[in-house]
Amino acid sequence: MCLITCFSLIIYTIYYYYKYSKRKNPLPGPLPLPFIGNLYQFGFLKDDKEISNKFIQELFSSYGDIFETYSFNERVIWINKIDLAEKFLCGNNNIINDNNEKLEYNYFYLRNKNEIKELKMNEMGIYFNHEYSSWKFNKNVLLKSVTLPKFLKEIVIELQEQFKELENYWNDIEPVKSDSVKSNLQIGSSTSSTKKNNNNINNNIMRHDDKIIDISKWINCFTLDIFLQSITREKSFSMANYFNQIMKDDEENKLKGIEPILDKNNLFISRFKNSLWLLNQFNFKLIGLPQFFKKFFIVYKLYYRKYFDDYWWFHESLLTIVRTRRLEISNSPQEKDLKADMLTCLINYGLKNDDGRATTDEEIVFMMKEYLSEGIDTISNTFCYIVYYICKYPTIKYRMIEEIDSLYNNQNDTFTYFILAKLYYCEAVIKEVLRIHSVQPLISRILNEKENIGGYTWDNGQMFCINLHAIHNHESNWNNPEDFDPERFLYLEEKKAEEKELNEKDYIGNPFMRKDPLFTFGLGLRSCPAQNLSMIILKTMVVMFLRKYDVILMDKNLELQVNYYNMLNNCEELKVKIRPRHNNVNH
Ligand code: HEM
Numbered sequence: 001m002c003l004i005t006c007f008s009l010i011i012y013t014i015y016y017y018y019k020y021s022k023r024k025n026p027l028p029g030p031l032p033l034p035f036i037g038n039l040y041q042f043g044f045l046k047d048d049k050e051i052s053n054k055f056i057q058e059l060f061s062s063y064g065d066i067f068e069t070y071s072f073n074e075r076v077i078w079i080n081k082i083d084l085a086e087k088f089l090c091g092n093n094n095i096i097n098d099n100n101e102k103l104e105y106n107y108f109y110l111r112n113k114n115e116i117k118e119l120k121m122n123e124m125g126i127y128f129n130h131e132y133s134s135w136k137f138n139k140n141v142l143l144k145s146v147t148l149p150k151f152l153k154e155i156v157i158e159l160q161e162q163f164k165e166l167e168n169y170w171n172d173i174e175p176v177k178s179d180s181v182k183s184n185l186q187i188g189s190s191t192s193s194t195k196k197n198n199n200n201i202n203n204n205i206m207r208h209d210d211k212i213i214d215i216s217k218w219i220n221c222f223t224l225d226i227f228l229q230s231i232t233r234e235k236s237f238s239m240a241n242y243f244n245q246i247m248k249d250d251e252e253n254k255l256k257g258i259e260p261i262l263d264k265n266n267l268f269i270s271r272f273k274n275s276l277w278l279l280n281q282f283n284f285k286l287i288g289l290p291q292f293f294k295k296f297f298i299v300y301k302l303y304y305r306k307y308f309d310d311y312w313w314f315h316e317s318l319l320t321i322v323r324t325r326r327l328e329i330s331n332s333p334q335e336k337d338l339k340a341d342m343l344t345c346l347i348n349y350g351l352k353n354d355d356g357r358a359t360t361d362e363e364i365v366f367m368m369k370e371y372l373s374e375g376i377d378t379i380s381n382t383f384c385y386i387v388y389y390i391c392k393y394p395t396i397k398y399r400m401i402e403e404i405d406s407l408y409n410n411q412n413d414t415f416t417y418f419i420l421a422k423l424y425y426c427e428a429v430i431k432e433v434l435r436i437h438s439v440q441p442l443i444s445r446i447l448n449e450k451e452n453i454g455g456y457t458w459d460n461g462q463m464f465c466i467n468l469h470a471i472h473n474h475e476s477n478w479n480n481p482e483d484f485d486p487e488r489f490l491y492l493e494e495k496k497a498e499e500k501e502l503n504e505k506d507y508i509g510n511p512f513m514r515k516d517p518l519f520t521f522g523l524g525l526r527s528c529p530a531q532n533l534s535m536i537i538l539k540t541m542v543v544m545f546l547r548k549y550d551v552i553l554m555d556k557n558l559e560l561q562v563n564y565y566n567m568l569n570n571c572e573e574l575k576v577k578i579r580p581r582h583n584n585v586n587h
Pocket of ligand 1: 037126127139142146169252370371372374375378379382439440444445520521522523525526527528530533534
């Protein structure tokens, strides 16, 4: 028996490498193993945590602009250069058939195979949707909703309100005890622009109001709260929950009497997180898995039963929220009285969209999930990277502070969203962070048409991965790509400043982002619909944070602690010292 197995394995291995040597369009790449391909090198078997960008970037250094890997038996072609990616993702813009119609559908590449069917994501929502007309309808509704000026204005105000809540928690955290911290603090030195600045900060001296926080945890709770509130119209209390967790031994300052509310909301959030986890498992773990194993999918389903239950529980809860809100809207006599939260915008725009049919409750639920799953972690992680880089480069940080201070007389003033367009330098810094450290470093696609890419003809069904990280750090497109240099984006922004004085009307009419060679939000037909929204949220968060606090890394030599999972570069921990800028008491 053992002999037969060994013999079969040897025959299979010979056959496998024979087929491999005869593959169409051979490209450079690491040698795959039978059955698992290159997954052992990606750390796939270690629950995604170790799938590292590093390995992919090493492959890019070794094999160049286009190479291949295998995920089980699935061949994946990697694209690492702007022109190849651009041609691939934006081809749809130019193709017109004999009847003068755009052949948009031909370029409606998919992101995954049919595994996601189980969760209905293959025919609903946007990101994983396989049905062209349903995808187009939903994307249009989401796009219109996230660009509605009324919604944008409101989210900027809500972010400010919520930031006040965050500050209240920070105020109640015990300040640093100078003696205990002096020994392990290695704070970056001040710069010439520090002295110019009215903060009068000497970073090496501890002050009585210095606080040490893990900003990655706080900001994740902050974005979770703001997105959930915008979609459910209920407070989700995840900041409050986190506050109580870290104050567990401090009975005096801990929030009391609201444990039942916190527990209830915690359950809601954990079910939402389980739904998200399941979705990403489907997307990644099953790609390339041979059909034979997929037949045993039932085993997988039983094993992860709890996650499936949570997924549908969360779905049903959102459905109830939509129905209740619809009723409220229909009972509301004046549209202007309605709040412009995301749910109201989706329902309202869905009632009078360009396609002449109303959006169903279920469609709205899938869009809500899209808004939450795509929005929360992308924003919170990007904000952490911004904090990290500005701490690493204090001169840049103080220039941002100067720009922010020049726009407001009073740090407690509420600001409107169109004033954000005047923060050219801050915008350039955010873009540079998005370039050097993309939160979503890879874009995957499956061809639905025979296609010529990189000088080779590929068959329908071929999987591609576009390596945004490599593209953003490619020497042929960027000068000194390894340098963190916001100036590279400033030229465009200064030109914008010259064009005309901005007023609210102009700002609403103009797209927020300029066309520049940044691919962070993807490109072409399936690019991110929330670029403007993301920039507005990020800028608002930066203004709120920097006009009140100076921020310093706990360890100036700290490397970012990033784990790649759920398709994102996730910031695991970022310990910083925050110091209120306008208290001048030195200890
Ligand atoms: C810093 C923030 C963000 C980044 C870097 C980002 C990045 C991306 C990228 C790279 C893609 C894939 C593009 C592709 O495959 O070609 C994408 C798609 C998408 N994003 Fe974002 N995103 C961000 C924020 C958001 C937010 C706040 C939302 C919430 C509305 C959102 C909703 C979506 C959706 C629905 C898609 C799928 C679009 C489609 O398939 O047509 N994103 N995003």
